[in-house]
Amino acid sequence: MTTVARVSVDADKTLLAVERRILWLATSIVHHANHLRGDASGVKVGGHQASSASMASIMTALWFTGLSAQDRVSVKPHASPVLHAINHLLGDLDTEYLTRLRDLGGLQSYPSRTKDPDTVDFSTGSVGIGATATIWAALARRYVDAHFGGGKQTSPNGRMIALLGDAELDEGAVWEAVLDPQVVRLGELLWVVDLNRQSLDRVVPGIAYERLAGMFRSAGWEVLTCKYGPVLEELFSRDGGELLRQRIDGMPNAEYQRLLRVRGEELRARIAGGTPDPALVRMLASVDGPTLHSAVRDLGGHDLGGLTTAFQQADPTRPTVVFAYTIKGRGLPTEGHPANHSALLTPDQYAELARSLHTEVGDPWRPFEVGSAEAELCGQVAERLRRPDIARTAPPTVPVEVSAGHRGSGLSTQAALGRLLTDLRRAAPEVAARVVTVSPDVASSTNLAGWLNKVGVFKADEVGPEDWFADDPETRIRWAENTTGQHVELGIAEVNLVGALGELGATWSRWGQPLIPIGTIYDPFVNRALEPWTFGIYAGGQSILVGTPSGVTLAAEGGAHQSVITPSVGLEHPGVVAYEPAFGQDLEWTLLHAMRFVGRPDGCSAYFRLSTRPVDQSLAEVPAADREQRRRQAVAGGYRLRAPERVDVVIAAMGVTVPQAVRAAEELAEHGISAAVNVVTSADLLFRATRARTGLPTGGPAELVDESVLDVLLPPRERAPLVTVLDGHPHTLAFLGAVRGVPTTTLGVTGFGQSSTVADAHRLHGIDVTAIRDAALDLVD
Incomplete structure (x- = not known):
């Protein structure tokens, strides 16, 4: 274990006061959403007070001592109230939003880059993905610097920091990313693991640190550990203290968590264990009750000095992970309880917390006094973290065509x-x-x-x-x-x-x-x-x-x-x-x-x-005079490829099934049935066009949607029945029949396939020429 040597910040009462205020604000944000605003439907608003308390020290140390304006931070989903509390103290979030967690137009349930009103560097919420995003952001930043930064600039330009819960390390996405060969060269990566040893419903059995640390080391990462705080370290230095260290190191996670729920002699007895070493008993007897009570809560993830040192010690030449031992719910009445993940403080417990933090229930958002040391610190940090406005380069103009042509019968x-x-x-x-x-x-x-x-x-x-x-x-x-x-x-x-x-x-x-x-x-x-x-x-x-x-x-x-x-x-x-x-x-x-x-x-x-099946490109030939019209229709969702004067049936085909549709139309003509063939390039845009016609939102850029394409594919004067076909589930194009309210047969794939030739596969799933022709015959009959 690479244990961090602390830098003392014990005398910095200002930073400790800021940490307490962050804990209070984060807890109050969730409390107000549930107990004061609530939801008239009776559905719980929710929030994660215990998970936020677990991260309060880590985020205080990072933002107030270790962060630069160039750094970007991904915050674990359930600690979003802490992020908003810090942003509020730094002047980046108005007080009105503190009462609007999980409210329409307010603070999102989890950090959102695009929807939250304050600064959020990474959207998180899907466990594991927010952490790995820092890896790809580091790679993307290096790519941009190398290609558009005035030369081959590849040195890190600010750190990419992920704050994640230990339960997130259960996600396979984390290890897929960590093991990529390029990652070991990204020295700007810093991950901080909130090691509170709890998941949603329980204390995680077994001590997983060594296994997890070994996996990171094997991938080339530097591993730092913040395990114990100054109170415990001082006890370890006393006579018999090494026995105390061994006893705590060897405890199952759940047993240690249980210590947080007892006091006095019961606490002393539980630490000593079932068959205690007399030397350990003597050592514990020399420790007064309040000190012992504080000691079991004194883990490295709540030690501002040790955390500050860890952030400073990170190796700039390779990724670093810091394992910070914490207590879930630290400082709250629910601390350490295995069921505290989504638990909400009762009004009485909230009042108890207010007393312990020397604040007021009636004025939870009261700012630091102007001119106070805490207010001065917040102002200094806000100035240090101020980011310059981004000068955005406009995207280049994309041409509508670049190739000389697409010819031949063997092009996929x-x-x-x-x-x-x-x-x-x-x-x-x-x-x-x-x-x-x-x-x-x-x-x-x-x-x-x-x-x-x-x-x-x-x-x-x-x-x-x-x-x-x-x-x-x-x-x-x-x-x-x-x-x-x-x-x-x-x-x-x-x-x-x-x-x-x-x-x-x-x-x-x-x-x-x-x-x-x-x-x-x-x-x-x-x-x-x-x-x-x-x-x-x-x-x-x-x-x-x-x-x-x-x-x-x-x-x-x-x-x-x-x-x-x-x-x-x-x-x-x-x-x-x-x-x-x-x-x-x-x-x-x-x-x-x-x-x-x-x-x-x-x-x-x-x-x-796309497909690997070669398609005869001559089927799509279009006169030069009609080329631009065809292009506009293609990008809008589709065009009519075969347009007879009389239309008995319409075949709408997408992708590789278009040649089958054309052939089916030819066979239908042999039976005296005139079939139009529509090429669908985008079922998505056609569906949006149907919504646009009724005034419903279509999603995305409005210029993508062209309602007139529906009249091209299904002219109002036609009432011909419709066959749709694609190499995929048939419901994808099923909505087209509703455009004109005509009888419709939808062909496609509804089951798992098996190894075969292409012809056999299409015949097996009913998307071959015969199936299309027969479906059209049935409709016409």
Whole structure:
């Protein structure tokens, strides 16, 4: 154990007074929300007084002695009242908000970068993701500095600090991020673990410190520990004190917690244990009751001096984690009780706390007196932490086209993606300079090889090792690592990929430099990565996620690699516009259109679902005179590909099923039935258009939605029945029948697939030519 040597702040009564005020304000914020404001519905407002008390000392020491204006801090979700209390004392949050925790327009339940009225550096709430966001923010900052900071600047520019609970270390996302090879070089990372040994419902059995510390050390992190405070350390120095240390070190977590609930001789007896050592008994007998009562609460996570030292000692050349032993609920009547996680102080307990902290229930928000040492300290810290206004660079103008054309019968949308990025460097270098691609060790299989060979691989701190396969004629990817590369490779960990996307997509608002982050991921694994990507979007990160290959069309890979519900995910996801183009030209138009909305205050993210199936590009040929109209319709959600004068039935197809729809229409013509074929490029935008027509909110930038596209696909004069088809769940397009209120049959995938040929897979799930034709025949009959 690397135990921190303390710096004494015992004489600093001012800092201790500020710590007590922070504890009081944090507790009062939750108390007011529940006992004074409440919810007329009878539903508990909630809040976490015990979790906040656990963090009060750590956050006091950090903000008031160890933080700089360049630092950014992720605060564990349940300590949000402490963050708001500190921001209030520093003049960053008006008093009126202290009464509005979890109130509409007030303070959010958990820290939110985009919704809270005060300074919040990272949105947290989904356990583990807020902590790992600091890793990807450090990487993103280095990327921005290296590419737009006037040269190859890769030294840390401010620390990325995460304050997290020990229970958060149960999350696999934490260890996926910690183990990434690039992380060990990020010396600006500082994590502080609130080691209170409690989860939501119990005291965690077993002492996990050594195991956790060993895992961090194995990943190359420096490990510091704040275990005991000055009172306990002084007792350990007495005769028999080493026996006391051994006794406490060897206690189960729950036994130690129980000590916090007793006093007097019972406390002395419980410390001594069932078969006490006589020397330990004599030592305990020499300690007066009040000292012993204070000693069991005197852990390193509440020692301002030890915490200050730990923050100063962090190794700037590698990540550091500080394990700070704390007591959940310290200073509250509920301290240490295993059921205190969501417990609220009663009015009587709240009054008791007011007396112990020398404050008043009737005036909980009373500020420090003007001119007092506490007020002066708050003013000094506020000035030190004042951040300059961000000078934002405007995103570059994205062209509507960059490629010469998409021809041939062997082009898939996945292959078209790689071509498009390469063409972008040639046709619009200022836009390409803002693109950063990210992949989880699948760059070649998602067709990024050509782009990667042109731009290189980003390395956070130095030029990478020599590529020993560069002269091998069979090598497709030239793995040149340097600080100016534009591709980030993150190993096989989808959660890391989308975590990095979120922070790369937030650089426009954090540091004024917009990026266009594009992540490629196997579409079946989108759901694995969905939660952290969602949280990144919630926190203001804008990026483009490309799921490829997709659907049962990935036939030979079997059911485990065939995605079914991802089209619905794209349609329903807030802050995201979703596309599933069928042709290379449609991909070019829609992807460039989506890029326009990334990296701006009113922007949004995008999700593209692509395929490896070659599609005959001639099916989408359009006369030059109609090209711009086709483009506008494609980016709005769809267009009519086959438009006969008489329409007996309409087939609306999305993605790789478009060629089947065209063929089905040809077979229907042989039966004397005239079928129109609509190409749906975005079920998402079509659904938004239906809402816009009724005046309902559509979400996202208003300019994305074009109601007129519905009249293109389903003209008011037509009352023809409708068949919808896609390589995904059929309910994705089921809403289209309601546009004109016509009979509708929805075709798609409703079960897990199995290994097969593409033809067999499409036939098995009823999305082949025969199924489409027969569905249309049934409707017409």
